[in-house]
Amino acid sequence: MRGMRRGSIAGVAGSRLVAATAALYLVVIGTQGNVNTRRVASVAVMLAACALLAMYASWAPSPRVRSVAFAVAAGALLGLGWLGIFSIGLLLIAAGVLLLIAASRAFAEDGSGSVVIAVLCGAIALAGAPVFVLWVG
Numbered sequence: 001m002r003g004m005r006r007g008s009i010a011g012v013a014g015s016r017l018v019a020a021t022a023a024l025y026l027v028v029i030g031t032q033g034n035v036n037t038r039r040v041a042s043v044a045v046m047l048a049a050c051a052l053l054a055m056y057a058s059w060a061p062s063p064r065v066r067s068v069a070f071a072v073a074a075g076a077l078l079g080l081g082w083l084g085i086f087s088i089g090l091l092l093i094a095a096g097v098l099l100l101i102a103a104s105r106a107f108a109e110d111g112s113g114s115v116v117i118a119v120l121c122g123a124i125a126l127a128g129a130p131v132f133v134l135w136v137g
Helices: 009-032 037-059 063-083 089-109 116-136
Strands: none
Touching (some): 009 037, 009 063
16 A cells, blocks of 8 residues: 655645735735735635646646646746735745745656646746736736
8 A cells, every 4th residue: 555645844834924924914914904806816826736736746646736736826926916016016926936946856756757847837927927917906
């Protein structure tokens, strides 16, 4: 019988940091009063999705699945972090770096050596997340 794979410490830490940042974001926005509800909702949903994706990837058995999921979450967080650099951006960038570390460890574990799909998906998320938030608002 095969034992259960240990989770990615960097992935779990990044996921928790994103979740805590999302909660902080909602508290800060809630104290400001009149806000763009659509933009706040889109950012909150994207942060929650990144946290869930990173947590899933932390425990996924396939290194290829982990590398792609971590790359997508990291790309989205780095893009959103750049967009929100003067508020919660540094926390999002820190979480993105943790997920990049987790992705690189998953790449190393994957024997195929092909990282093209993960890098491409991460790059799309890096550009797509901030564009989507700006488009919604």
